Amino acid sequence: MDILTKEKAYELYEAGVYGNKPRTWPTLDDFYASGWTKGIVPRYKGTGGRKYPGYGKAMDAADLPALVERWVAEEKADPALITIGALMPDDKIIFQGEVWICEREGWYLRYSTLPTQMREALEKGEQHKSGIYAYLFLQLHMDHTSFDRLVELLGEHPSAIIELSVWSVPVGDLGWNTIIWEVRHY
Numbered sequence: 001m002d003i004l005t006k007e008k009a010y011e012l013y014e015a016g017v018y019g020n021k022p023r024t025w026p027t028l029d030d031f032y033a034s035g036w037t038k039g040i041v042p043r044y045k046g047t048g049g050r051k052y053p054g055y056g057k058a059m060d061a062a063d064l065p066a067l068v069e070r071w072v073a074e075e076k077a078d079p080a081l082i083t084i085g086a087l088m089p090d091d092k093i094i095f096q097g098e099v100w101i102c103e104r105e106g107w108y109l110r111y112s113t114l115p116t117q118m119r120e121a122l123e124k125g126e127q128h129k130s131g132i133y134a135y136l137f138l139q140l141h142m143d144h145t146s147f148d149r150l151v152e153l154l155g156e157h158p159s160a161i162i163e164l165s166v167w168s169v170p171v172g173d174l175g176w177n178t179i180i181w182e183v184r185h186y
Helices: 006-014 028-034 061-075 118-125 131-141 144-156
Strands: 039-044 082-086 093-102 106-112 127-130 161-171 176-184
Touching: 006 176, 028 061, 028 082, 039 061, 061 082, 093 118, 093 131, 093 144, 106 118, 106 131, 127 131, 131 144, 144 161, 144 176
Parallel strands: none
Antiparallel strands: 039 082, 093 106, 093 161, 106 127, 161 176
């Protein structure tokens, strides 16, 4: 099955299909009911969300209502498509990036070791590994369960790009050291 839209990728992510994931709240009501007061990262499941001010940026939970109000007023965002994730320990990140299988080189990894939002990290410090070097780098830094899940996902989606982050400590609901954020064909 090809994953052709951001909406489908989010659906699979939220269902836990990719494996480990950070604590997340699929709706604003779920988040507010949780009583969570620590750092968060707001996202938008609809199209165009990446351009929203504050999208994917760490913020204090107390600032969320103002951000939601801004997104609705200025961006015409549907509040039902706003999700919230717990802030991850970026100071413990080993690397983050994208991995895929190329016909010529085999495994290919585009990554950064900078501890900031992935898009910014890749813009400021993009690195590459291919073939056996990419495979061994991933295997060395990912815990066994995370690496096994990556291999499974690449087997299930051989033409996909897989977006991931790897930390030096256990993270997420399963306690692995890796979060696979997205498997995509778009």
